[in-house]
Amino acid sequence: MRKWLLAAAGILALGISGASAQNYPTRSITMMIPFAAGGPTDTVGRLIAESMTKNLGQQVIVENAAGAGGTRAPGLVVKATPDGYTILLHHIGMSTAPTLYRKLAYKPLEDFEFVGLVTDAPMSLIARPGLEAKDMKGVLEYIAKTKEKTSYANAGIGSASHLCGMLLQAAVKQQFNTINFSGTGPAMTDILGDRVDLMCDQTTNTTGQIKGGKVKAYGVTTKTRVKSLPDLPPLDQAGLPGFEVAVWHGIYAPKGTPKEVVARLTQALQAALKDPKVISAFAELGTEPVPQDQATGPALQAKLKAEIDKWRPLIQAAGQFAD
């Protein structure tokens, strides 16, 4: 029983510290996730952590540090000892936080070591079941008619759905009545209950509802169709030319983590992305692992820089700051 419990708790290592870079890792590694357990980012994180555990030979324990629009976990990771035993998995929100939050406790480009990109998750635009529009054209007509009374749900400031909403508002040149929820679950309640018009969220959250016919779905945010939702056209072709957003995920370590340790983590990440179990689980979520050459530190760093520059004008134009 005791053995079992220990294994169960996943804390086999009673914290024997003093690890050096050569024999890294000698104890369990904590992967911080900035969103609540059960959400899409958490799912991606747990799948990767599970697979990295196999490669590293030590438990990679997922710890959810939700809150503050996804800026709490990075703040904690920055302050953690840079020994490779605390890492961070974050999504696109890493690149929007510096603009959304004017008082941010960390600098995304300067305070981290970069392990690599993980995946680009597509998003889908869904609407309440009672919305009459048949396709994206109908939605655009609806927005033109109801103007600023069009309601849009997001899973909280800084969440992927919030970003997609901002992009959508910029694309249709109309401010919505944006309603913040504390997660996709509560937001979905009001979509299903016919109270909020639109939501654009990761397919992880929406596929079940779309396939069950409980919500209207109008398109996906990638340039190509998504395998798990073959009926949905890309929004780019359905009436919003140029509209593209994908929720990219990356893994970070605190600044000062030894080079060898970061390299070891990158190696484990690359192995995880080749794991058939991860690939098939990702497929189920409507996404796939990034190519191996993207799962590297420099690729993540470049992506982060490009994305920060991409989102800054959009957020400033929307005038939406979180603090």
Place this chain on the structure above:
Amino acid sequence: MDIFADFFGGMGANLALGFSQAVTLDNLFYCFVGVLLGTAIGVLPGLGPIATIALLLPITFKLDPVSALIMLSGIYYGAQYGGSTTAILINLPGETSSVVTAIDGHQMAKKGKAGLALFTSAVGSFFAGTVATFLIVGFAPVLASAALKFSPADYFSLMVMGFVAAVVLAQGSLLKALAMIVLGLLIAMVGPSESGSPRFTFDNPEFFDGFDFVALSMGIFGIGEIIRNLEDETKREAIKSRFLDLIPTKAELKEMIPPILRGTGIGSALGILPGGGAILGAFAAYSLEKRLSKTPQDFGKGKLAGVAGPESANNAGAQVSFIPMLTLGIPSNPVMALMLGALIIHRIVPGPTLVTDRPELFWGVVSSMWIGNFMLLVLNLPLIGMWVKFLTIPYRLLFPGIVTICCIGVYSVSNNPFDVHTMAACGLIGYVLFKLECEPAPLLLGFVIGRLMEQYFTRAMQLSFGDATVFVREPISASLLLVSAIALVLVLLPAIRKKREEAFAE
């Protein structure tokens, strides 16, 4: 007739499929491990089901999804049950759900009736669990879509009604109970606001995450209770209690059955609502029992109905909250969110199609709930004797242990010494509240619901474009508010009249 035949026929077939899934040696084992582990962490203050399930998630990846979900749900309701045990024995509610149980349960224990209280709680939970399982089997999809009718304004009003229930629950001054609720709500505001900017933190980083419920509850109830017991040490020595006391007399049995039935009803009704209805179940059940009772003055002094009602409501609510998760893919509490995550990792997308796509999973889990409840009953009835023995330890030897275990428990929640200090401060507050005859239970209810209530208020205002009349315009919300208003007036009026009678008597 045919409809009924179909319905029950279908139900039978579904249950048969479910039990064939759940009653395999493996799954029975995982179910047992789940409830055992759940009971253990529930009894220990601190680590709750959320932390345990989060820790266990990695090993469930290796299990079959049905087994994984069976074990995780076993932990969930095992913890609910274990939490009541500590609440009754040492007035230490580690779970939100056991705050109400502690009120009369601990008083019963002080009178030497701990065995009976634990028995009532076990039987009530089992009964409620059974009813809730059948509700899920028969009506899950219907109930789930009915729950979607609740708008943010309705939820807000439901919470207002919950507060009225908490006021009715108060023993003393109603004004003070109201003030306690509002104070609890305000304390809940400390920490990050919805947009993430800090509130009421006075630039102290320790406050940035707000206060931890376990620290607050264990301080106000647990530590506060110890200081208060040290007031007159002669009174509180060992409690004499015999094992046989747990077997209720005929009169006691008669006394506990109606509250169990009513509690099950209330708990099931509120548990369906995905937006946090289950929290209110126990409070509502307690208030109803007090209101219906012929001897309401006995509540708070160890009344059997005060344990039976809320305990049944808790368990019914806990079980029924699986409905929105399994049928809509909407988690109604953090534990459900974790379960959802577990399902997704097993490549099962929860949502409206789950029942048809993976019937073996759905019905397997549902059947295992009943089995789990049965195991809890079998596991816990013999344990009651042991728990009761525990109380025969002289108090002067017992309380240092409670203090120490509370410290470890609170610290273990997030390895943060600040939580322990919060508990120390709350111990003082709890004692001051006791001195001034203010009720701690309404304060905790306010604290638990504060964030949710603000979110619903904000959303309701946003959806109505700032029109505050939305709360009285929407029928569900309006009726809930009306009921609350009437209940409040009914409670307030006699209190004023009593004062006037006193004045006239002079």
Place this chain on the structure above:
Amino acid sequence: MIRPIFKFPGANMASTTSKPTSPLAVITAVIGAALIGVLFYLRSIEVGWYVLLALIAAYLVAAFFVLRRDGGFGGVSNPKDFYTGILLLGACGVFAAGLVELPLGRVARPGPGFFPLMLLSLLFIFSIAILINGLRTKGEALTPVPWRGLIIITGMTVFFGATIKGLGFIPAIVVTAFVSCLATRHWTLVSAFATAAILAVFSWAIFIWGLGLPIALCGSWLRALLISLGVAGESIPFCY
């Protein structure tokens, strides 16, 4: 004694369990709460804050004069309520200080300060009402406080929090348990030692051995101390 003509459904309950409440206190609370409602409605139609402040001031002045006319300042006759009111007013002050910097937003888009302001106003009203009740009704006097127990118990809880990282699991538990035993006058040296020892073993068995909590058995201060005494760091891996 006036017999009620008809009985309210809940009358038997409230009249037996509720403490006497001064009608004036209830009226204060009801009018105050109604005022809050009006204030927020006025706010929703964008009336300036100074109007609202004037209303609150008028309410306070009115409450003061009503109290004085009724001879309400006869002294603290119900100390439990009176002190509750005072303490709650203090809490109001603390929250008000924190509220100042929060943006209130608009009614159609409430900001972080909106809901707290509603709550704070309600709490303020209730505090005043309870204070009035403390002056207007008769209540029991406060009973003495067990200072010894109170100081030791809270002190040890604070001690545990302050030293769990530095001293570690076992030393923190032993000291906390031992000193806690002294909170009652009926303590003996033997029982205190025995309690501390049993608790240390018991907690280790459950929390470290059984549940595998990641807490160091002896903490960083002790590690530094032992190393400075010449103990090799590798030989004490359980200290960190």
